[in-house]
Amino acid sequence: MMNSFDEFQKLSKDSMDMAMESFGSMSKGFQAIAAEVADYQKKSFEEGTAAVEKVVASKSLDKAFEAQAEYVKNSYEGFVGEMTKIGEMVSDLSKDAYKPYEGVIGKVAK
Secondary structure (H helix, E strand, C coil), X not given: CHHHHHXXXXXXXXXXXHHHHHHHHHHHHHHHHHHHHHHHHHHHHHHHHHHHHHHHHCCCHHHHHHHHHHHHHHHHHHHHHHHHHHHHXXXXXXXXXXXXXXXXXXXXXX
């Protein structure tokens, strides 16, 4: 009876350790993603402000349209690149959060 209780305690402790390790990985991952999003927002705002200044300072309507079209193109490319990067970060976050459970799931699968 005592042996079963000790095994149960060890299993509970191991499960809690895995959960805490996974939670730590998730926390770090979310912090990195939040920092990346904040940096992108700051950069995007600065680029938008510069584009408005460029459009306003244009001497002709053609130059204003060119400046606006350039901004839209660069903004779209930047957005797609950033979303790709954040997608990779989320994928890495998922992998890191799963790592503590790999050994247990491997044992159960056998």
